[in-house]
Amino acid sequence: MSADEAARLVRQLAGAVPVEVLDPGAKGSDVGDERERRLTALGRFRAALDAEEMVSDAAGRQSAAVAEETVWLGASLADLSSVTGRSRQAARKRWPELGSVYRRRKWLGDHVEDIGYLAELLASRADDLVPGRGHGTFMKLIGQLRAGLRRCEADFAPDAQDRADPAGRWRALDDLVNVTMRQIIEMAGKPANPEADFALHGARGVLAYYDHATAEER
Known part of the structure; x- marks a missing residue:
């Protein structure tokens, strides 16, 4: 304009x-x-x-x-600075939430397959992880996890470059880990067998790695 x-x-x-x-x-x-x-x-x-x-x-x-959106598509604060003509510190000050977005996008980009594998494993052992209370809520979360996995498969398929909202795939993947998997892990009951224990342990490991890698820099 x-x-x-x-x-x-x-x-x-x-x-x-x-x-x-x-x-x-x-x-x-x-x-x-x-x-x-x-x-x-x-x-x-x-x-x-x-x-x-x-x-x-x-x-x-x-x-x-x-x-x-640009950062979800892989841009760094330095890339934004090259457009604004100001420093990365200026970009960080104006848009303070972008640092978190950048760290999440960077980690997610390196672990798409790992997330898919462990989320699928967690979903497959859902019946062996049902808590003593809140069965309906837990299974609803499992349903959300499975829906997120289906979207992930579509979003990161070889022909997914033609999708209308390429940044949305990363937001959805972040939500799969940071919201759905986190809630399932927090709510899960005692594993009924070693396979369920392995699935829950692996999911916890992914989430711990996510939290460490995306924590605010001090």
């Missing part, structure tokens, strides 16, 4: 909703209906300020969303 287009958008937004402001009163130098016109102009000024803030907020949210 050019500067002229942005200015035109602000004018349109400012003129869309009349804004009432306090009348400062008559001035000794008023000519004709200048008091009335001044009050109208002050209302337009207030509306323009409101529109400016609204556009700025919307642009900021859009920038943040695109920055996050």
Whole structure:
């Protein structure tokens, strides 16, 4: 969007909703209906300020969303800096959540197959890990795990480069590990056999590795 287009958008937004402001009163130098016109102009000024803030907020949210999508697609803060012309520290300060996204995306990118294998193993031993209480909730989580695995298989298939939301595959994989697997591990009962114990132990290992690798740098 050019500067002229942005200015035109602000004018349109400012003129869309009349804004009432306090009348400062008559001035000794008023000519004709200048008091009335001044009050109208002050209302337009207030509306323009409101529109400016609204556009700025919307642009900021859009920038943040695109920055996050870019990092989910593998960009680093250095890559963002090359576009903004500012330092990585400046990017980190403006979008503090991107450091976490970068660490998660980096770890996930190196462990897609490991996650799939251990999540599948955990799902296959679900009946042997059912807790004493909350059977329905636990099995619902297992259903979510299996659905996440199906999506993962589709998202990372050889022909998946044609998918409409390539960044979404990484968000979904992160959710599979950080939300679904974590909840299953926390809720699981005592393993009924060595195979179930192995599956739960492996899943715990993946989650511990994830937590270590994605922890905030000190």
